[in-house]
Amino acid sequence: MLGCRRHARLLDKSRDAELSTREALFLANHESRCERCAALAEADWGLSVLREQAFPEDLELSPQFTANVVAMVRVDRGRERVSYWAPAMVGATVAAIAVMVMLQLFSRANAPAFTNSPVGEARLDRSAEPPAFPNLDRSSDHK
Amino acid sequence: MFGTRAVVNPVSDTLSDDLHWLERCRQGDDAAVTYLVNKHRNRLVRTAANILRDRFEAEDVAQDAFLKAFRELHRLRDDRAFASFLYRICVRLCMDRLRSKRAEPAEFDGVESSDGPQIETRIVVEELLETLTPELRMTLVLREMEQLSYEEVAEIMHVPIGTVRSRLHTARERFRHLWLDANKETA
Ligand SMILES: [Zn+2]
Numbered sequence: 040m041l042g043c044r045r046h047a048r049l050l051d052k053s054r055d056a057e058l059s060t061r062e063a064l065f066l067a068n069h070e071s072r073c074e075r076c077a078a079l080a081e082a083d084w085g086l087s088v089l090r091e092q093a094f095p096e097d098l099e100l101s102p103q104f105t106a107n108v109v110a111m112v113r114v115d116r117g118r119e120r121v122s123y124w125a126p127a128m129v130g131a132t133v134a135a136i137a138v139m140v141m142l143q144l145f146s147r148a149n150a151p152a153f154t155n156s157p158v159g160e161a162r163l164d165r166s167a168e169p170p171a172f173p174n175l176d177r178s179s180d181h182k
Numbered sequence: 183m184f185g186t187r188a189v190v191n192p193v194s195d196t197l198s199d200d201l202h203w204l205e206r207c208r209q210g211d212d213a214a215v216t217y218l219v220n221k222h223r224n225r226l227v228r229t230a231a232n233i234l235r236d237r238f239e240a241e242d243v244a245q246d247a248f249l250k251a252f253r254e255l256h257r258l259r260d261d262r263a264f265a266s267f268l269y270r271i272c273v274r275l276c277m278d279r280l281r282s283k284r285a286e287p288a289e290f291d292g293v294e295s296s297d298g299p300q301i302e303t304r305i306v307v308e309e310l311l312e313t314l315t316p317e318l319r320m321t322l323v324l325r326e327m328e329q330l331s332y333e334e335v336a337e338i339m340h341v342p343i344g345t346v347r348s349r350l351h352t353a354r355e356r357f358r359h360l361w362l363d364a365n366k367e368t369a
Binding site for chain 2: 115
């Protein structure tokens with residue numbers, strides 16, 4: 040029917056602002072002629088019911104609400120601090136390992152070569168005379 | 183028909199002492215966190231409860247919203263906008279919940295006659311809201327239940343004001359039709 044769209048627009052407007060007399064008259068007029076729009080206008084009451092179903096402003100919260108949030112924030116900050124320092128810690132550990140490996144390699148390079156067999160050879164020369172030992176026996180002096 | 187309630191306006195309701203407490207909050211002061219939570223919790227939980235129609239779930243979402251807001255405090259360019267920053271996060275979390283709920287099959291156990299007509303009306307309203315898309319439902323709740331202005335709804339939902347107008351028009355029209363059908367069924 041002619042005017043249904045205008046009716047819908049004005050019905051909407053009436054929820055946000057006061058309608059002019061002319062607009063209000065148009066609504067009443069149209070609703071008397073159009074059954075569908077009259078029904079919709081009546082259903083506007085549903086939107087008022089919806090508003091009445093809003094939770095109260097002094098909605099009771101669990102007594103632990105704030106304490107829970109503060110605890111969650113504290114844990115989060117701790118995690119954040121760890122994740123902030125983690126790259127630096129990993130970097131420092133890697134650097135320390137690198138320094139130790141380099142020191143190890145450097146000290147090995149300068150050390151004498153180590154083998155299990157001696158460089159020189161020891162031999163017993165049987166052809167030579169046995170060394171003469173001095174006689175330390177004191178009894179022969181008294182004779 | 184009704185104007186916005188100046189007292190509960192979350193977007194423009196930014197008190198200057200928020201700035202002081204936010205600064206302390208950045209320095210890791212727990213007392214500052216406590217102060218800001220106490221100041222904004224009721225309004226935030228109420229908004230989430232109106233959107234989700236479940237006050238216990240609303241508390242969960244509000245706590246998550248606080249946590250996220252404090253974690254992302256470095257993103258807040260103007261401390262005076264802390265309230266709307268917090269509400270935006272909360273509304274976004276509510277939207278995520280609604281979307282994930284929509285993926286699940288709806289659960290309705292029916293109404294006991296002993297619960298009375300008030301409970302019946304509440305359940306009818308909740309059922310009707312559930313049939314709307316999360317975007318339409320959110321717009322309708324923020325405007326009709328929270329009584330926010332179009333500008334505030336646009337800011338919180340991060341959409342142009344024209345989108346709010348068209349969504350609200352569609353949501354109201356759909357709600358009226360659903361209300362008619364629901365009343366025809368019960369008649
Ligand atoms: Zn009509």
